[in-house]
Amino acid sequence: MTSSDIKRDLEAGIEIDLADRLTYGGYLQLDTLLSAQQPLSNPPHHDEMLFIIQHHVSELWMKLVIHELRAAVANLSRDEIDSCLKILARVKQIQRQLFEQWAVLETLTPSEYLEFRDVLGPASGFQSYQYRTIEFLLGNKNAQMIAVFDHDPPRRDALRQVLEAPSLYDEFLRHLARHGHEVPLACTERDWSQPYQRHPELIPVFRRIYEQSDAHWRAYNLCEKLVDVEESFQLWRFRHMKTVERIIGFRRGTGGSSGVGFLRKALDLTFFPELFEVRTVIGTA
Ligand code: HEM
Numbered sequence: 001m002t003s004s005d006i007k008r009d010l011e012a013g014i015e016i017d018l019a020d021r022l023t024y025g026g027y028l029q030l031d032t033l034l035s036a037q038q039p040l041s042n043p044p045h046h047d048e049m050l051f052i053i054q055h056h057v058s059e060l061w062m063k064l065v066i067h068e069l070r071a072a073v074a075n076l077s078r079d080e081i082d083s084c085l086k087i088l089a090r091v092k093q094i095q096r097q098l099f100e101q102w103a104v105l106e107t108l109t110p111s112e113y114l115e116f117r118d119v120l121g122p123a124s125g126f127q128s129y130q131y132r133t134i135e136f137l138l139g140n141k142n143a144q145m146i147a148v149f150d151h152d153p154p155r156r157d158a159l160r161q162v163l164e165a166p167s168l169y170d171e172f173l174r175h176l177a178r179h180g181h182e183v184p185l186a187c188t189e190r191d192w193s194q195p196y197q198r199h200p201e202l203i204p205v206f207r208r209i210y211e212q213s214d215a216h217w218r219a220y221n222l223c224e225k226l227v228d229v230e231e232s233f234q235l236w237r238f239r240h241m242k243t244v245e246r247i248i249g250f251r252r253g254t255g256g257s258s259g260v261g262f263l264r265k266a267l268d269l270t271f272f273p274e275l276f277e278v279r280t281v282i283g284t285a
């Protein structure tokens, strides 16, 4: 056996002298990233690190989802469907990371969590600016959600801008209207800050797209990508609710809500109602 069988030698070309050069940690600003995990419990509770990192990783993925969804909305407004399809396929995979992650936090037991929960005060995921941005971008518009950002005017104003702009679904419906589908005017010209209301006249539009998918392949493909995104979002909500149920039971939330009951109500919210309704009618007379 030679020494190279048990250890990997460096190669001659490997960069060693990195003084004043761009490095891994420098490029990624790891000093900033890795200094942000600061447990508040004193002495630090072992499991608070898990709690913080789970949130940080989630917020990072949310940052990418926002970046991608903004591009997808812009693509639709310019009728760039293939680019939009590609982006939504990526969003679906990011969402998978987001909801699969609940398995890690579920290793936190109720008693471990209660040992440091008090340090959280009134802080709650309900105040996640990025989460609310994603909901607004997808079309779950609710102006009431902005009030918790009144203490932070730049964030409050940025969120209001997203509230007042067309969502992914709004832009999708406008795209369909430009391509000869009979989308009602109430969908293509409306006050974007209001919650989207299902429109029965859209059902025949989607029915045609689904029943003649060959003739409307791109639109059909987009519909299915939107369904993927909504389903993945619901899976995240569901797993959050179940994680909360097993960790704090039916206690009230630190954010002041009833807790699990409040989270359960979010499962009834739908971003793209007609895309689910159409599934009941296709193939019928
Ligand atoms: C032990 C873990 C967790 C517990 C017990 C928990 C509990 C709760 C509760 C009770 C609420 C309702 C609002 C309130 O009254 O506080 C809530 C909301 C929320 N949480 Fe968590 N959560 C946990 C982990 C997480 C994680 C890891 C994230 C990831 C970012 C997260 C994101 C959110 C968001 C975005 C909301 C608002 C949901 C909505 O408006 O429908 N939570 N959470």
Ligand SMILES: N[C@@H](CC(=O)c1ccccc1NC=O)C(=O)O
Binding pocket: 055, 117, 120, 123, 124, 125, 126, 248, 252, 253, 254, 255
């Ligand atoms: N709402 C949670 C606390 C919580 O989970 C939390 C606290 C501070 C920062 C983020 C949090 N995550 C999600 O709500 C609770 O009631 O225990």
